[in-house]
Each structure stands twice: as C-alpha cells, then as structure tokens.
Amino acid sequence: MQRAAMLGASTSYSSTLGPSTVRGCRNCFQPARRRTCVPPRASGGQPNPQPDDEPPKTPTNALEATIRRKQRELETTIRELGMEALDERLQSATQMPANPPYRLSTLIAESVPQGRAVLVFEVARPSPETTSAELAELAKAYVSRGGAAAMAVRTDSDATPSGLRDLFSVQQAVPRVPVLARDWLIHPLQVCEIKEAGAAGALGIINQVTGRGTGVMSSFSAALGLDAPVEVVNAREVEQLAKQGVVFYAINVAVGLSVAVPGFANRIAHGLLGELPFGAISLVGVRSLEEAAAARRSGADALLVKAELLQSYGTDVGALGNALQYAVTLDD
Numbered sequence: 001m002q003r004a005a006m007l008g009a010s011t012s013y014s015s016t017l018g019p020s021t022v023r024g025c026r027n028c029f030q031p032a033r034r035r036t037c038v039p040p041r042a043s044g045g046q047p048n049p050q051p052d053d054e055p056p057k058t059p060t061n062a063l064e065a066t067i068r069r070k071q072r073e074l075e076t077t078i079r080e081l082g083m084e085a086l087d088e089r090l091q092s093a094t095q096m097p098a099n100p101p102y103r104l105s106t107l108i109a110e111s112v113p114q115g116r117a118v119l120v121f122e123v124a125r126p127s128p129e130t131t132s133a134e135l136a137e138l139a140k141a142y143v144s145r146g147g148a149a150a151m152a153v154r155t156d157s158d159a160t161p162s163g164l165r166d167l168f169s170v171q172q173a174v175p176r177v178p179v180l181a182r183d184w185l186i187h188p189l190q191v192c193e194i195k196e197a198g199a200a201g202a203l204g205i206i207n208q209v210t211g212r213g214t215g216v217m218s219s220f221s222a223a224l225g226l227d228a229p230v231e232v233v234n235a236r237e238v239e240q241l242a243k244q245g246v247v248f249y250a251i252n253v254a255v256g257l258s259v260a261v262p263g264f265a266n267r268i269a270h271g272l273l274g275e276l277p278f279g280a281i282s283l284v285g286v287r288s289l290e291e292a293a294a295a296r297r298s299g300a301d302a303l304l305v306k307a308e309l310l311q312s313y314g315t316d317v318g319a320l321g322n323a324l325q326y327a328v329t330l331d332d
C-alpha cells in the first residue's frame, strides 16, 4: 500500500522517507529537489529562507541551532537504522496504533462543556542531577496536590540525559493521566519512538519549522493514536492547516516576541484563538498566573503550565495548585 494513502496525508510521505532523505533538505530531511518545508523561523517568528545548495551558515538564533542539532541526531539514528528498517518501523507503527486509556483530547472534550480548562503540567528536571525516579515523584505530587490533569515531559537531549526514560517513568507513576512528550519534532521516526515509550501524545510539531511537512507529521501522529497539537503563530497558518484537517492547535506565546509591552503576548494568543476553526481545540503555553488567567479568558481549552511557573513555587505544590485554580476560574 502507498504510504501516502495509508496515512491519508496530503503530502507524499515517501518524500520524507526516500533514500536521499538524510542528504536532502537540512530543515526537514526531504530530498532537496522535492523540498516542501519552510526553513526554521528566525527571531520574530519569520521563516529564514536559505537555498539548499548553499553551505550551512552559522545558525542565527537558538531555534535554528536546536533544529540543526536535532537534524544531526536524526541523521545518525537513521543512518544506523538503514532506510529499509526505518520504513518497516514506520509502517508497523501505523498498523499497531496506540490506544491510551486516558487521552488529552478526551479530557478536553469532557471539560469544555463544563467550562473548565485542562491543566497540562510540564514535568521538568529542577536540576541536571534530578533522576527519572525523582521526576516521577514530582509528577505524582503535581497530580495529587497541584491539580494537574495531564503531563508533558521534555525528552530532548538538551533537557535530559535520560530522554524517553523520563517519559516512561512519569507515565508509570501516573498511569491514569495522559503523558505527552515535549520535544522538537521534525521526523516521523521521533513520533514512533514517543509512541513506543507509552506517551499519549506529543508536543513539538511547529509549523514554522516543518512547513508543508506539517500535515504529514500531524496525520502520522493521529494515525499512531497520539494527540499532537500543531504550533501556529498567525492566522494564515491556521487557515492553511485547517484545510488539511488539523483540529488541535498549540500556541506558544513566547515565540518570536521581542516586544516587552505588558499584555502583548496575551493579545497575540487572544487573536489566534479567535482564528481557530469551529470545533478545533487549543493548548496555550503559560509562564505566569497572569498569562494563565488571560489565556483562559480568551477561550483556551487547555493550558500547558510551563516549568518556569511551576518551579517558581518551589516545593509548595499545594499553593501552586490553589493559585492556578483561582487564576483559571472564570467569574460569571
């Protein structure tokens, strides 16, 4: 069966998987001739065009540097695996989709009619010495005392030396809670690995990074049974993705905002939430109680409570939970 047909994807999936994948586009692994991706955004959230036939330039910002690093890591993995084994792995993953008993999208569907937002806590290592087991204990406290309904665990090598083991430990510690991986997702193999580690979903498909490959990444994640919101930065992206059937959107208010005007990030999130198509669901990242309250007032269905907000409460998880509940409860 053709993979594109199997995935129901609008972009040919084989172009992402073809033999020249590793030598192709630096941004998305597609062969250069058939490149459809938008290069990583520069500061300000704008794509940063760079023809394929030019030698790599020094990355201009942190995001570009991260994406280049992820590409190098993936190149190594794919080279070791071989194209045939890669193809087989991707195919078998779609034949055995995950069926997590607890899903973020289900929680959202249940909570929205009751006027509640789903709180997704980012479980991050407070220090580089933190172990997977300690992270699992933190996750338990976030659920029992902090009011977390779902979790996101960073799996990028820059954030943890344990990678997917952190995700697995957290998932085992809170088995009735959807646990999502948070990473930079540029290739379907990463989605496979996340699924195999027991995740209920994945955060990190960023339309400014994957460009026209976004539809494939989104539909492939859905085919594997994972909730994987697509991060968007403007109304045009929403319009294009909606046409491709994307229904779950992520908004990171920290992206490309060099303007230090109070409330500016909140207004961006508010505007974008207003652009989402009817029936779509949303997850907005928040770094403060004020951002959480504003996102909720703007209609966010779920909030990614980021590590910086969680860690600002130290070990007082109960106080954090109360403050968050107060912030996201809408007055009639």
Ligand SMILES: O=C(O)c1ccccc1NCC(=O)[C@H](O)[C@H](O)COP(=O)(O)O
Pocket (backbone or CB within 6 Å): 182, 183, 184, 203, 204, 205, 206, 229, 231, 250, 251, 252, 253, 254, 255, 283, 284, 285, 286, 304
């Ligand atoms: O980071 C968010 O606010 C966010 C919100 C909702 C879904 C996904 C989100 N992040 C996923 C990403 O991959 C981020 O864009 C990326 O890690 C950059 O995050 P940051 O460095 O915190 O701006």
